[in-house]
Amino acid sequence: MQAHLRGNFPCWKLLRLIAAAGICALEIGAARLPMFFSEIGEPARQPAFMLRHGATAVALEAGRLVFENGPRRLAQEFLDTRRGARLEGSERLAGVINTFYGSDPARWRAGAPVYAALECSELYPGVDLAYRTGQFGLKSEFIIHPGADASRIRWRYPGAARPYLDKEGGLVVEADEIRLRQQPPYIYQDTSGGRKEVAGGFIVFEDGTVGFRVGEYDRELPLVIDPVLSFSTYLGGTGLETARGLAVDGAGNVYVGGYTDSATFPTTSPYQAASGGGVDAFVCKLKPEGNALVFCTYFGGSSDDRLFALALDGSGNIIIAGWTYSANFPTTGGAWQRTLSGGRDAFIAKLNPTGSSLLFSTFLGGAGNDVAYAVAVDGSGNVYVAGDTYSTNFPVLSGYRSSNAGRQDAFVAKLNGSSSALLWSTYLGGSGDDSAAALALDSSGAVWVAGATGSSNFPTVSALKASLGGAQDAFLTRLSSDGRSLLKSTYLGGSGGKAGAPEAATALALDADGNVYVAGITSSKDFPVTNAFQSSHGGGILDGFLVKLNSAATSCIFSTYFGGSSDDYLYGLAVNSSRAPAVAGYTSSANLPVKKAVQSAKSGGYDGLLARFAPSGQSLEMCSYLGGSDSEAFYALAADRGGNLWLAGQSLSLDFPVKRAYQSSNAGGYSAIVARLTDNVPTAGFRASDGSVRLFSYADARQRNAGGYIASDVAVAQNAAGDTYVAVRTSANQIWLNLFRNDLESWNGWAYGGAPLVGNPAVVASSDGGAFVIARDSSQAYWINRYHPSTGFTGGWRALGGAFSSDPVAAVAADGTIYIAGIDGSGVVWSGCYSPSAGFQGWASGGKPGGVAAAGKPAITIGSDQAAYVGVRTTDNRLWAARVVSSSWGGWTQGASNLRTDPSLAAGEGVIYFLLNTSTAPLAVRALGTGAGGGWQTAVSIGGYLQDASLAAVYGRFYVVGRDWGGAVWWYESGSNLWIYYGFASTVASPLGQAPCQ
Known part of the structure; x- marks a missing residue:
């Protein structure tokens, strides 16, 4: 309908009225979910729609809107509308909404469409209405066709105080602790000669109804009134939303699960309820960028249902686990257990990849209270679940232990992929209280389980620690693949664990070598540490801990505290392909050892925390707070292929740091949050076969096309924020620059740098967010120009x-x-220093390396000692390197012979890596120690043969990207010692320039 209303009338004058305010949104992905409309109409009624985020919602139908936050609501009703007017969805989006409420499949709804806009034709005679979402909230647009009367548009707010206009002309309405403010209307007409603004605004009539006051306009032409509504509360929402489960698939899609008790429209109102009752579980799927919803599914019965764990199988199906009090919890035919056995049972369910179909769902429990905290899936689709049980009749089968040993025991169970059969199930524990919080599967099919125990007789086998140290210890157990025997079982901890000061394992992970990582919390001052980053308790009652054991758990590779002077909690754990473990949780400590932080200081009572350790466990690669002025907690952590870290949890802050947000404020109460911290892995740039500029990042094959038509290779530079500059030359010898914004996932736009210049330019990123471009003219002289996104190129080209x-x-x-x-x-190597404040300091000669002329193109980087390191290939194909400080050159040192290409180098921690692409051996990398006396280390072969390649380094690891002799692109990372194949043979038309993280 929008095309009909706008597109067919290019000469019509359109009058628009715009007002703004803020509808609170669920915080998602260092961003919030984009707002969209979903259909909620009952079959017997005309379609109704909902715009919903967290505890805040707007229900819409033709002639009526209802704003709601928790139990508070405010309605807006249009008066004397045309009978039969209907609201319909428009601009359908790719995502869907699915609901699984109760045990009656007739109430389940899958694939409910979502829309970017809604449209209502002829709300009044000659007046159309459309809704869409905008940056500031809900946007409505009235289109008054020629001959229609804008004064007929009138509405009221039943039950609200009399609306009033503030001093700025905004409309303010208050009711039930809800405040709605619409900004002063902006009214205009589009004409063939441009846009014409029309005077006007809101008018409040004596009876409290509201309409529009419109000045003189051409009544022979259409008029459009386009307000933006915004919704906020005085105190925020009263509901709770928390995310507890998280997974990322191979395509980078993100799956989040948790539970919510946020209020929605009750079933007795004209709008369909959005909750089965009490607390419901939820599952959402987000696109890799984190700011677009693929689907969102509520899941539960009429009582409380809580999701604590989420995993993906090999087909992309989503397995969830938690607990439920609902007797009518949705279960599927043929499931192992279809009725609730006790007050609270564990549940396990499987959804298809689109969230539109419930593939299986089953209770699992006995007469007592049972809960599932962890879930995993093997290659055959069998499902493993762990948690704790108070039931003496928990369903056990063919397991290690058939009876409970204490009041509360841990349990581990294996079901087939359809939940029709319990393959095995076992109690695990002693005479005290025991609970399993995490599990993982190794390559042999054995099951690793970790948690907490208060049992002095917890079963141990070949234990690193054979006895309980305090009133509570963490534990780690390995069960055989059939669940019948304990292969390994040990306590972990010191002497401090007790009620109110726990010692517990909360997370578990295995790396590609089978090494076992356990994270948790400890109150012990004597927690056993080995090769520790932090060897003593930091203070407060609780610190986090991280332990790495070998694959048999017979020896400790490292064990460390992690925390500051107050309380610190670790709940999330992920290990990337480089064997670098990351942990997430929350802290009240103001003195965490921050490094490469996105937030360097604590903002609230508790802030979320994220830290990644080096593979050795003895140093940090990064550590950061993440939170607002109130409190946050992260409970789940996952790493994607690109090394990006995804976090899920909850926030009570109204100012949680969001990016790409439609709205920056919280609805109130606890909101679920999902954040992605992008790892500054190297980025490669190239000229494509169509002449455009393309970027892609390590472990992420998406090409970011900047367009253009260029003649040079692509120069690439990356700043600390992960933004990437590219500098190029066209066939007209013009220099152009563009910036890819990491946070926005978009290009800034091409900036013209000047002409005429030849060859391939160079670019560096400056600490102020800008860049410098260096290029050569036809006389072979170098020039430099400065650029900043806010000002463009400034100062002009300066001669070097x-x-x-x-x-x-x-x-x-x-x-x-x-x-x-x-x-x-003549083959002499030169260097020069340029200072943005003092200008160019002149050229200094490095001479000919080894007395032999240098050839081709040199390479340069800055070492950790802040000296420059230059690498060159001489005419006899030898590699030489030298150190430069200001204008002083050190001596040349030879690093290799038989080079086939010009050198590439990158700065590591205390070393400079040089890529050896020779004619006599596979690719290798050789490190040169930094400092005046730094020497060469033994070259490391990385295998493979590439026609051209470049090198980058970050976090002590190096990356090699290049093209094989068939033109296909490959990328290597030293931490995993793996090559990744990208292809692109028909696309890449130049050598790949790789950006080291600066």
Whole structure:
């Protein structure tokens, strides 16, 4: 309908009225979910729609809106509308909404469409109405066709105080602790000669109804009134939402599960209820960017249902587990247990990848209270679940232990992929209280389980620690694949665990080598540490801990505390392909050892925390707070293929740091949050076969196309935020620059740098978010130009002089000094320093390495000692390196022979990595120690043969990307010692430039 209303009338004058306010949104992915409309109409009624985020919702039908937050609501009703007017969805989106309420499948609804807009034709005679979402909230648009009367549009707010206009002309309505403010209307007409603003605004009549006051306009042409409504509360929402389960699939889609008691429209109202009752579980699927919803499914019965764990099987199906009090919890035919056995039973369920079909769902429990805290899936689709039970008749079968040993025991169970059969199930525990919080499967099919025990007789086998240290210890157990025997079982902990000061394992993970990682919380001052990053308790009652054991759990590789001077909790654990473990949780400590932090200081009572350790466990790669001025907690953590870390949990803050948000405020109460912290892995740029510029990142094959039509190779530089600059030259010898914004996943746009310049330019990223471009002119002199996104190119090109046969290379030091290097026509290597404040300091000669002329193009980087390191290939195909400080060159040192390509190098921690692409051996990397006396280390072969390649390094690991002799792209990462195949043979038309993280 929008095309009919707008597109067919290019000369019509459109009058628009715009007002704004804020509808609170669920915080998702360092961003919030985009707002959309979902159909909620009952079959016997005309369609009704809902715009919903967290505890805040707006229900819409033709002629009526209801704003609601928790139990509070405010209705808006249009008066004297045309009989038969209908509201219909428009601009359907890719996502769907699914609901699974109760045990009656007739109440389940899958694939409910979602829309970007709603439209109502002829709400009044000659007046159409459309709704859509905008940056500031709900946006409505009235279109008054020629001959229609805008004064007929009138509405009221039943039960509200009399609306009033504030001093800015905004409309304010208050009712039941809800405040609605619409900004002063913006009214205009579009004409063939441009847009014409029309005077007007809101008018409040004596009876409290509201309409529009419109000044003079051309009544022979259409009029459009386009307000933006915003909704907020004085105190925020009263509901609770928390995310507890998280998984990422191979395509980067993110799955989040948790539970919510946020109020929705009750079933007795004209709008369909959005909750089965009490607390319901939920599952959502997000696109890789985190700001687009694929589907969201409520799941539960008429009582309380809580989801604590989520996993994916090999087909992309979603397995969830938790507990339920609902006797009418949705179960499927043929399920192992279809009735509730006790007050609270565990549940396990499987949804298809689109969330539209419930593949299986079963209770699992006895007469007591039972809960599932962890779930995993094997390659055959069998499902494993662990938790704890108070039931003396918990269903056990063919397991290690058939009877409970104490009041509360842990349990572990295995079901087939349809939940029709319990394959085995066992109690696990002693005479005290025991609970399993995490599980993982190893390559042999054995099941690792971790949790907490208060039992002095907890079963141990080949234990690293054979006895309970305090009133409570963590435990780690390995069960055989058939569940019948304990292969390994040990206590973990010190002497401090007790009521109110627990010692418990909360998370468990295995790396590609089968090594076992356990994270948790401890109150012990004597927790056993080995090769520790932090060897003593940081303070407060609780610290986190992280332990790495070998694959048989016979020896401890490292064990460390993690925490500050107050209380610290770890609940999430993920290990990337480089064997670098990351932990997440929350803290009240103000002195965490932050490093490469997105937030360097604590903001509230408790902040979320995220830390990643080096593979050795003895140092941190990064550590950051993440939170607002109130409290946050992260309960789940996952790493995707690109090394990005996804976190899920809850926030009570109104100012949780969000990005790409439609709305930056919380609805109130606890909101579920999902955040992605993008790892600054290297990015490669190239010229495509169509002449455009493309970027892609390690472990992420999506090409970011910047367009353009270029003639040069692509120069790439990456700043600390992960934003990537590209600099290129066109066939007209013009320099152009573009910036890919990491947080927005979009290009900034091409900026013209100047002409005429030749060859391949160089680019470096500066600490202020800008960049410097260095290029060569036809006289072989170098020039430099400065760029910033806020101002563009400023100051013009500045001459650096020289007479060079090579294209320039450049790197920037921490103090902002830019080191530039090149080779002249006689094979002499030169370097120069440019300071943004003091200008160019002149050229310094490095001579000919080993007395032999340098050839091709040099390479340069900045070491951890802030000196520049230059690598060159001489005419006899040898690799030489030298260290430069300001204008002083150190001596040349030879690193290899038989080079087939120009060198590539990157700075590591205390070393400079050099790529050896030789004619006599597979690819190798050789490290040179930094400092005046740094020497060469033994070269490390990484295998493979590439026609061209480049090197980058970050977090002590190096990356190699290049093209094989068939033109296909490959990428190597040293931590995993793996090559990843990308293909792109028909796309890539130039060598790949790789951006080290600066």
